């Protein structure tokens with residue numbers, strides 16, 4: 001199927017609205033993606049036709065809902081290629097998944113153990129580990145990055161030792177767009193017997209990972225970054241690890257038997273899925289995966305590369321504009337500043353022209369500290385953005401620069 005961006009755009013109702021009297025140009029995809037009609041329809045269908053609680057009822061509606069929810073888990077398993085279906089746990093999103101793992105490790109770590117994170121993590125991938133270190137006496141180490149925004153792997157080699165128990169790295173930095181060499185990072189950690197968690201929140205909309213090929217121990221992501229709804233995501237964990245970790249929350253659904261003397265826990269994945277989940281969200285997540293796969297990740301990657309190259313070239317033509325994150329392995333995220341202008345002011349002016357970009361530290365303050373800047377303007381592109389939209393952004397930024405200097 002040929003990649004036809006104009007046809008794809010007809011699937012996204014929101015892309016046809018106006019903002020401040022201008023057609024919306026949505027370039028904040030790294031914060032959340034827009035939703036195609038197919039995903040919206042699956043949500044409407046669930047609540048209109050078969051809303052019921054799952055795994056419990058003998059009645060037909062409950063069975064329909066259970067089947068649809070479990071079919072979504074199957075789709076997700078096939079998409080990410082995990083070995084077992086029960087290694088895919090539904091969560092409320094990336095942050096929840098990371099906290100679940102951090103909480104589990106608090107009973108496995110002891111004082112003096114070490115955890116390694118990267119210098120370009122999202123706050124949700126820093127704070128839970130700091131909390132874990134406080135509880136256990138484990139020590140947090142950081143893989144540094146260079147000016148280009150690329151991790152320094154020789155420094156990573158020096159941090160690794162027998163004391164290393166866990167390594168946490170994002171696949172793609174949401175603030176810089178850098179694609180990290182996760183396969184190498186995983187192999188090096190495994191040589192020391194350490195487990196690795198990959199944060200796939202930023203990569204899942206651009207790259208289809210193969211979890212078995214990566215041999216990763218844990219992988220987390222959020223549906224809303226890949227055309228699905230908010231409030232749902234997954235934690236993948238290798239079976240051996242999920243069996244080792246204690247349950248995260250107690251409640252319904254996660255038990256086998258409960259007496260006041262002792263409770264035994266349910267089998268995977270239910271051991272980690274206490275309470276009524278986001279049933280509709282899980283089903284719509286499955287619909288989003290179907291949608292993305294009909295377009296195809298090879299086509300998405302190739303087209304986004306064109307968008308990135310064109311936008312980079314056009315933006316750099318603006319005098320005084322500096323891009324942060326200039327490594328060769330990069331997705332369609334451009335973080336930039338113009339000398340002497342606060343990013344917030346640029347963001348405000350381009351919004352008046354209907355263009356949605358993000359300004360600020362992008363939940364990655366350590367990166368901003370590294371570059372000694374308060375924040376950046378971030379334009380993040382998805383497969384439904386167009387070259388004409390890049391032109392509009394460049395025109396708007398040029399105009400903002402004139403107004404502000």
Ligand SMILES: *Cc1c(COP(=O)(O)O)cnc(C)c1O
Nearest residue numbers: 093094095122170174201202222
């Ligand atoms: C968005 C994002 C998160 C947080 O995801 P939530 O859906 O807010 O839990 C974590 N890491 C990265 C790299 C992200 O882009």
